Amino acid sequence: MKPIPRRASTSLQPAFLVAPVVKPVDAADGLAEQSIWLPKGSWLEQATGKRFTGPMSVERPYAIDQVPVFVRPGAIVPEQPAMLHTGQKPVDPLVLEVYPLEDKQRSSYELYEDSGVSEDYARNVGTARTGITAQQAGDTLTVAKAPVKGSYAGMVGRRALELRLPADWPPASVSVNGTPLKQLPTRPARSAGASMATA
Structure with missing residues (x-):
């Protein structure tokens, strides 16, 4: 070949x-x-x-x-709601697609954000970074979002988080800091077997 x-x-x-x-x-x-x-x-x-x-x-x-x-297994892909242009509306919810991991695999991603309208990023000011990790241990997938570091003009103070698990079975349960969440019905997605929950 x-x-x-x-x-x-x-x-x-x-x-x-x-x-x-x-x-x-x-x-x-x-x-x-x-x-x-x-x-x-x-x-x-x-x-x-x-x-x-x-x-x-x-x-x-x-x-x-x-x-x-x-x-790649374990890829963490941030997405945003559909918009006609950058900044049309706040990125709320923040959508995270987490692809299936191998057992005992850990992956990480650093989400970078700025206002999209200034050149502050060139001086490394007016930016925000958020660490995101995913870890598989047997049947348990743990996704963690670290506190945001930094800020920029127009930044959303609080926002929902939508977790999508493309190419994976729907989870038996979902919890945030030990509190069980209601799982949303699976909706058509680009990937086979996608499931999701929001917090």
């Missing part, structure tokens, strides 16, 4: 590998046969939740409108 040229796939941070379909589709079935080289380590196919161990080549047909995305 031969790796695809580097220009046909893009690594976004160390957690994602994106491989847009770059070959013509077959006239009969409308699919393009794509070969995607996965570097060493564990990977999850975002659309299906299927696990792969690289280095290896994944070969399969894709529709021209599909974008193959592979994610």
